[in-house]
């Protein structure tokens with residue numbers, strides 16, 4: 001990964017310089033990254049970008065050129081010298097890449113000097129927010145496609161090169177089978193696939209010539225774009241002609257792509273024509289401004305489509321263009337102990353959860369399904385042989401007693417005192433992990449429209465701490 005040391009907001013530098021000036025820059029603090037709302041009103045969020053966050057931290061070093069630039073912004077030698085020796089030496093816990101997470105839960109927990117923890121806020125959010133957004137959008141589209149292959153075709157519409165590259169990675173994590181993006185294919189070992197554009201068909205004098213030329217070059221992977229002129233009158237009949245010629249040469253065609261028109265009607269007609277011509281295995285791929293709603297609707301209409309090429313709406317997450325992950329101070333170290341910190345807000349949902357925390361997922365033993373998540377203070381222990389009572393953090397009378405459960409801690413070590421502990425995984429393994437994670441959720445949380453809210457509760461101890469701190473503030477005006 002390129003040098004991203006300057007990929008931060010200016011105020012992080014001014015605060016770092018201020019901590020240094022006040023000689024508190026080596027004080028340890030704890031920050032949590034979390035989000036408040038699932039993208040696209042989905043029932044969950046898939047976390048992606050953990051490996052890029054790791055690369056960013058590992059490569060975090062200021063070059064002399066960077067330092068010259070920072071100095072030109074008005075900082076003094078003391079600050080520049082401190083930055084010259086910068087190396088991340090803190091501890092980061094986070095969820096495994098591909099985890100399914102919910103609003104309010106710590107996704108990444110940084111314990112580091114305030115100098116270090118402050119610098120990395122912006123890049124962590126930039127990296128993890130975007131990839132998690134696209135992974136979640138991809139998962140919605142793949143859910144609508146019900147197991148059919150979804151091809152990521154969005155590079156030309158992505159918000160710049162990085163979004164195209166990392167969006168393709170996230171799309172595959174979320175369930176897409178491949179990308180058209182060759183650079184992303186190389187960087188992340190993602191399968192790259194493609195058909196041909198209308199320009200290929202238009203370049204030749206006739207559609208039939210164009211199909212023949214393509215089949216000659218790629219006899220064993222011949223997928224033909226049939227909608228340039230008239231899908232039913234010319235595209236599909238010409239494709240069948242060329243498929244018959246290929247078969248005589250001993251090759252089986254791959255199929256056709258339809259990129260415009262009424263995809264339900266055209267796919268049904270095309271399927272019938274291909275079947276009657278003896279090509280029941282020829283695939284029908286559709287593209288054209290698709291998203292989860294259109295795919296869902298096409299399925300209901302009985303469209304006969306085997307694969308879906310999805311570009312713009314996926315790579316830009318068009319209906320929900322940002323995931324609002326935030327990074328909030330939760331504790332500061334004083335006399336070797338961590339003092340919890342809280343951010344008060346008029347909006348109760350925005351009051352942060354104070355303290356050094358962890359998050360656990362509670363699974364029903366018999367079904368293996370996730371029941372609820374519990375945010376707890378790090379030193380709390382669940383006595384696993386006893387029933388567990390959880391309660392709603394706002395409507396506290398809403399209680400649930402869970403017996404026969406298993407518990408899993410979701411935050412795992414990523415860096416311990418600057419040393420990398422996280423084992424990177426192949427993209428295929430991450431995609432499989434996402435599928436496993438989703439399979440632990442009851443179907444109510446998987447609905448694309450109005451999914452059930454998954455329970456994310458606070459432990460009694462954390463809830464008490466939060467109330468005490470809020471009350472203390474309300475009574476004295478101070479924390």
Ligand SMILES: Nc1ncnc2c1ncn2[C@@H]1O[C@H](COP(=O)(O)OP(=O)(O)OP(=O)(O)O)[C@@H](O)[C@H]1O
Nearest residue numbers: 259260261262263264265288289290294297298301
């Ligand atoms: N049967 C269908 N039901 C619901 N939506 C459909 C159906 N068929 C196509 N669509 C969607 O309708 C939209 C049609 O787009 P548009 O009106 O731009 O025309 P087009 O068919 O793509 O033609 P062209 O590319 O020639 O302009 C696309 O978003 C497509 O996914």
Ligand SMILES: O=P(O)(O)OC[C@H]1O[C@H](OP(=O)(O)OP(=O)(O)O)[C@H](O)[C@@H]1O
Nearest residue numbers: 153259287288289290309310311312313
């Ligand atoms: O529709 P999307 O989901 O963004 O998928 C990618 C689109 O990119 C290509 O055409 P392009 O949009 O460049 O031109 P066209 O729509 O005129 O075919 C392709 O044929 C798809 O239609």
Ligand SMILES: O=C(O)c1cccnc1
Nearest residue numbers: 153180193194195196309
């Ligand atoms: O290979 C394709 O068919 C393709 C690639 C990018 C965008 N649209 C289509």
Ligand SMILES: [Mg+2]
Nearest residue numbers: 288289311312
């Ligand atoms: Mg288009």
